[in-house]
Amino acid sequence: MRGDSIPTPPRSVAVAVFCGSRFGHHPAYKEAAENVGATLAALDMHLVYGGGDVGLMGVVADAAIQGGGRVTGIIPQFLEAREVMHRGVTDLIVTDSMHTRKQKMFALSDAFLILPGGFGTFDELMEILTWRQLKLHDKPILILNVQNWARSLIATLDDAMTEGFASPEARRLVEVVPDVESAFIRLKSLLPCMSATVEAGGMDKF
Numbered sequence: 001m002r003g004d005s006i007p008t009p010p011r012s013v014a015v016a017v018f019c020g021s022r023f024g025h026h027p028a029y030k031e032a033a034e035n036v037g038a039t040l041a042a043l044d045m046h047l048v049y050g051g052g053d054v055g056l057m058g059v060v061a062d063a064a065i066q067g068g069g070r071v072t073g074i075i076p077q078f079l080e081a082r083e084v085m086h087r088g089v090t091d092l093i094v095t096d097s098m099h100t101r102k103q104k105m106f107a108l109s110d111a112f113l114i115l116p117g118g119f120g121t122f123d124e125l126m127e128i129l130t131w132r133q134l135k136l137h138d139k140p141i142l143i144l145n146v147q148n149w150a151r152s153l154i155a156t157l158d159d160a161m162t163e164g165f166a167s168p169e170a171r172r173l174v175e176v177v178p179d180v181e182s183a184f185i186r187l188k189s190l191l192p193c194m195s196a197t198v199e200a201g202g203m204d205k206f
């Protein structure tokens with residue numbers, strides 16, 4: 001049989017999760033991170049994240065690993081110790097810089113889910129959003145607004161539009177969802193390739 005006639009199995013949908021290297025004050029943040037990791041695994045979706053074992057980053061990775069999911073961690077060498085490189089992930093990629101890390105996370109992912117986080121999370125969101133605004137990609141970006149943690153961030157995005165610095169089309173390139181279930185329902189409608197994995201996983205609610 002010729003190699004090119006062998007059907008390749010469908011690739012699972014990969015979601016990059018950007019989130020805090022701390023837990024944040026509200027227990028709902030950790031619960032949402034656990035729920036996201038567990039749901040990704042249950043739906044046979046691939047988690048791509050920053051490779052650390054700290055804060056919500058560690059929580060989302062642990063939950064996906066516990067659920068038997070595929071997890072790729074991407075961490076720059078200089079952060080290996082500070083963010084406690086996670087040794088339990090399926091694939092660990094150590095990069096030479098932050099830029100390579102973000103580039104690899106972007107290249108491997110079909111969509112981006114922003115969980116509660118701090119400045120690093122904001123940076124990751126803004127870079128992926130501005131790349132989309134510049135039409136360098138057209139992958140969905142969702143902010144998971146657990147406990148309304150992102151209210152000021154969302155207001156800033158809105159202000160950029162109302163003050164005339166971003167078009168309404170650009171503002172629509174990032175969506176806000178209130179909870180984990182809404183995030184996966186929205187991802188399913190934005191990523192038609194997700195339907196097969198959802199059905200196979202028996203997750204009827206999505």
Ligand code: AMP
Binds near residue numbers: 020083098121124
């Ligand atoms: P934080 O939201 O500040 O807890 O950071 C979350 C993740 O973003 C961590 O993995 C940080 O290493 C990463 N991060 C911090 N600063 C940057 C940056 N300038 N560019 C990209 N990622 C960053």
